[in-house]
Amino acid sequence: MRCQQCEKQAMFHITELETGDVREIHLCEDHARVYLNQAEGEGQADEAGGAAGTLGVGHTAEELSQLDQKVCDMCGITFFEFRNQGRLGCPHDYVQFEQELEPLIANIHGAVEHAGKRPQRTAVGGDEAALPQATEPLTRVIGLRKEIREAIDHEEYEEAGKLRDEIQHVLSAWHASVTPNVAVEHSEGEPGQSEEGEAGRDAGRPE
Amino acid sequence: MKLDALTASNGEWLKGTGPEADIVMSSRVRLARNLAQYPFVGRASDHERSEIEQFLRGRLTRVPTGATLDYLDLGALEELDRQFLVERQLISREHAEATGARGVAIDTQEQVSLMVNEEDHLRIQCLHSGFDLEAVWKQVRSVDDEIETVVPYAFHDRWGYLTACPTNVGTGIRVSVMLHLPALVITRQIDKVFRSLHKISLAVRGLYGEGSQAFGDFYQISNQTTLGRSEEELISQVADVVPVLIDYERRAREFLVQETEQNVHDQVSRAYGILRTAQTISVEETMQLLSRVRMGVLLGLLADVDVADINLLLVRTQPAHLQKLRGAELDTKDRNIERARFLRKYFESGGTEAN
Numbered sequence: 001m002r003c004q005q006c007e008k009q010a011m012f013h014i015t016e017l018e019t020g021d022v023r024e025i026h027l028c029e030d031h032a033r034v035y036l037n038q039a040e041g042e043g044q045a046d047e048a049g050g051a052a053g054t055l056g057v058g059h060t061a062e063e064l065s066q067l068d069q070k071v072c073d074m075c076g077i078t079f080f081e082f083r084n085q086g087r088l089g090c091p092h093d094y095v096q097f098e099q100e101l102e103p104l105i106a107n108i109h110g111a112v113e114h115a116g117k118r119p120q121r122t123a124v125g126g127d128e129a130a131l132p133q134a135t136e137p138l139t140r141v142i143g144l145r146k147e148i149r150e151a152i153d154h155e156e157y158e159e160a161g162k163l164r165d166e167i168q169h170v171l172s173a174w175h176a177s178v179t180p181n182v183a184v185e186h187s188e189g190e191p192g193q194s195e196e197g198e199a200g201r202d203a204g205r206p207e
Numbered sequence: 208m209k210l211d212a213l214t215a216s217n218g219e220w221l222k223g224t225g226p227e228a229d230i231v232m233s234s235r236v237r238l239a240r241n242l243a244q245y246p247f248v249g250r251a252s253d254h255e256r257s258e259i260e261q262f263l264r265g266r267l268t269r270v271p272t273g274a275t276l277d278y279l280d281l282g283a284l285e286e287l288d289r290q291f292l293v294e295r296q297l298i299s300r301e302h303a304e305a306t307g308a309r310g311v312a313i314d315t316q317e318q319v320s321l322m323v324n325e326e327d328h329l330r331i332q333c334l335h336s337g338f339d340l341e342a343v344w345k346q347v348r349s350v351d352d353e354i355e356t357v358v359p360y361a362f363h364d365r366w367g368y369l370t371a372c373p374t375n376v377g378t379g380i381r382v383s384v385m386l387h388l389p390a391l392v393i394t395r396q397i398d399k400v401f402r403s404l405h406k407i408s409l410a411v412r413g414l415y416g417e418g419s420q421a422f423g424d425f426y427q428i429s430n431q432t433t434l435g436r437s438e439e440e441l442i443s444q445v446a447d448v449v450p451v452l453i454d455y456e457r458r459a460r461e462f463l464v465q466e467t468e469q470n471v472h473d474q475v476s477r478a479y480g481i482l483r484t485a486q487t488i489s490v491e492e493t494m495q496l497l498s499r500v501r502m503g504v505l506l507g508l509l510a511d512v513d514v515a516d517i518n519l520l521l522v523r524t525q526p527a528h529l530q531k532l533r534g535a536e537l538d539t540k541d542r543n544i545e546r547a548r549f550l551r552k553y554f555e556s557g558g559t560e561a562n
Contacts (some may be wrong), residue, residue, distance in 0.1 A: 011412070028375055032410075053506025075246045087326070089250035091243055091369040094376070105373050106367075111435020116378035117348070119355055134364045135243030142246055145255070148253035171244070174359065 003028035006086070027176040030086050072096045074143040121178045138174050142165050210279075210288055214531045218295055219317040220385070221518040224339015227503050227507045229514070230424065230453050232385040234339045236347045236442070237332040239370045239379035240354075243361040247371035248324050253307060256324055260308040262322045266357045267312045272350045274314030276321070287536060290527035297333060298322055304458075318351060326371050327379075329354070338453075340382065340446045344438065357415075367434065377434030382445045386452060389424040389502040390459035397426075400455065408432060409445065423494030423521070428452070436540045463504055475503030479512070483554045487543040493550070511557075519555065 004026055011023065011144045027035055044119035068080035077089030081098060088094070094101065106112050144167050151160040217493050243501075245251060245259050266279055281289055281302065289303035289366040306522035309324035321331040331354070333347040367377035375381075389456045391397045401411045408431045413422060428448065430441050463471045478499035501517040503509045522528055524546050530537055532546055 012296065075250050077250060085249065087249045087371045088247060088373065090246040091241060091363070094363050094366050094369050101373060107435035108374050109377065109432040111377075111432070112363060113435060114363075114377045115435055115440075116366075116367060116380070116437045117351075118354065119362050120352065120359060135359050135362050138243035139361070141244040149252075179323055190470065 002027050003031055005031040006084075008086075067100055069096065070100065074139055074146070076146060089140060089141050091135065092142065095136060095139075135174075137170065137177075140170050144170070209287060210284075210291065210531075213295065213317070214291070214528070217519060218522065220296060220334050220336050220393070221334040221515075221517045221522050222326045222472075223515040225339045225354070227334060227453055227454075228337040228343075229336035230387055230456050231449065232387055232518070233334055233336055234343050235332065235334045235381075235383045235385075236340065237321055237330055237381045238351055239327040239368070239375045239381075240329040240331065241352070241361045241369055241371070242328050243359045244496060245328065248326060248328060249371060249409045257308040259379065260310060260330050263329055264310060264312075265328045267321050267323070270357060272314070272319065272345075272353050274316065274319050274350075276312040276314050276319070278312045279310055281305075281311060282307065287527050287530055291531055294522060294525040297332075299325060299330075301325065311392075318346065321350075327375070329358075338384065340384065340442055344382075344479065346527075348438075372498060374431075375433050378436075378441060379436050380433055380438050380441055381429055382442050382444055383427050383429035384449055385425060385427045386449070386456070387498065387501060388452070388456050389498050390463055390469050391456055393463060394459045396455070396459060396503055400452065404448065407444070407448070409448065422491050423498035425494075425498070445554060460502065460506060471506070472503075472508050475499050475506075475508050479503065479509060480562055482550050484551065485547040487540075488547045489543055490524060490526060490546070494521060496523075497521050512554075516553075520550070524549065 001013075002008070003010045006028060007030035008030075010026035011029045012027045025035070067177040068078065068083065070079040071077070072089055072093050073096060075089035077093065079097060082088055082093070082097070088097075102112055144163050146164045148160050148167075151157070151163060220235075225231070225234075241247060242259060242532050244260065245255055248259075249255065251259065264278055268276055276380065279292075283466070289298070290299045291310065293300050293303045295317070297320045299322070302309065302311070302322050305325075307324065309322075311323065312321040313319070317479065318333055318335060320332045320334070324331065331347055331351055333343045333350070335343050363369055368379045370376050374507055388397060388400075393399060404411055410429050410431050412427050412429075413425065426559075428445060430444055433441070436444075457550050478496040482493070482500065497517055497520055500509060500512065501514060504512050504514050523532060526542055529542055529546055529549060532549070537545055
C-alpha cells in the first residue's frame, strides 16, 4: 500500500477515532512522523500536508516555486528534488538550505539546536575560531569532484588535474587543522586519486 | 563461511537473557553517520558509492571496537543470505533490497553491526537481549568514538551530525526496545497503549518493522525525534516508558490467569497442539502461535517448553532461516510444509535436535 502523501510504501496504518467517526490513514514513516507531530501540536500546525505542507506555511505559490529552484553549490540538488524525495543530497545542504530547512526541522523535532555528543576533535594550537568540530570545509570536496567529472566530460584533462590537486589540498588542510590522532588519513583510496576513467562514466548521470 | 556459522548459532537478541527478558526481547541503539567529503548515498554516483564503501570498509575493520568484526559485501551475497541477515536484525530490509556498493561489518557476538551505504554512509547498531539500554548505549558510544578517530563524520555546529533525512539529524540516534505484549493484545488494551505512546512522540511498529500490523504480539517502541536533546535524554524517553508497559503487561497476564484461567490455558494448549502437529503452516500463524505458547510458558501453564526454545523458533521459522537450515531454496508452499516439519521435529526431540 502506498503512502497517501507520496510514492513510498505506507508503513503506518493509523486509525483515527474522532467523535464516533473512524478514519483510516496510511502513511510512510516520514509523513507519519510529521502527521503525528502535528496531531500533537493541534491548532498551531497547518493541515496534515506532510513535509511539503509545512514548508508552504507563510509562502505564496510564487515564493514556493522560487524556493524550489534553489540549488546546492556542492552536490547540485535542487530544493524541489529534496521536497520530492525527502532526502538531502549532501552535508552542505544543511548550510545552503539552512533557512528553508529550519521550519521543517522545527516541526519534526520541536527543536533547532543540537544538544548531543560532538566530535572530540580539537584544533591544532587550540584555535577556537577554526571550529574544528564542524566539517563544512571538507564538503567543498564534493563540489570539486563534480567539477572534475564535468572537466573530463569536456576533455579538459589539465583542468581535471588541477581540481584533483585542489582536493588533495583541502584534505591536507583539514588534516593539518585537527589533532593528529583524530585526523583524516588520506593515504589510500582517498578521493581524487582514481577519478579519471571511471569518473567519466558517472559524469553523464541524470540530474 | 561466516554466514553458515551464524545459521548454527543463536544470535544475541533471541538469547532470552538479560533484565526483564520475559517481556523485553531486545534493546537496540543505532546511530546514523555520514562522511563529510561525499554526497549522501542517494545522491552519490556509482563510483562515489564504491569509494565510500572502500573508505569505510578499510577503516571499520581496523578500528579497535572491542569486538571482532567480519565484513560482508552485500552486493556479492545471494538474496537469501541478505534476507537471512534481515531476519537476524543485523541489517535493515532497505539495506538488503538496495543495489550498488554496500556492506555490513558484524561482530562475532552479533551485538554490533555496522551498515555501510544504507540510507546514510554508516549506521552503527548495537543490540542486546533483554532490557539493557544503558549497556547498549555505552557500547555504541565507544564504537562511534573509535570510528570517529579515523573517519571525518559530517558535523555542523548547530545541526549536529548531518544525515540524508532531516528526521535523523542531530544525534542520529534511534533507540528501540522490542516487547512481547500478548496479554495486552488479548485484553484489547494495546491500541490504548499505542495512542498514549504516540502522544509522547514514541513510535510503535511490529517485529521486522512491518508497520503497525505486528505478527505474534511483538512490538518495537522507539524515539521519533533526534534533535534538541542529548542521547541520554532520548534514551530515557524510551527507557522510562518500558517499566510502565512491563507493569501493564504483567497485570494483564495476571488478570487473564485469575479471571479466565481455563480460557487462557485452553488457548495456550491449542496453540502448542497446532505447532506440534500441523502439516503445513505459514510464518504469520507460526509467530502468532509461538507468541501464545511463549506467554503460556511464562505463566507456568506449559511445563515442558523453555522460553529460550520459543525465542529460537521465532527466528528459525522465518523464511530465509528455514531455507538456510534446510540447505535449499523453497517456494512459499514448500516452506510452509518444511516449517511444519521443522516444528514437529523440534518439539518431538525436546528441542535438542532441530533438523
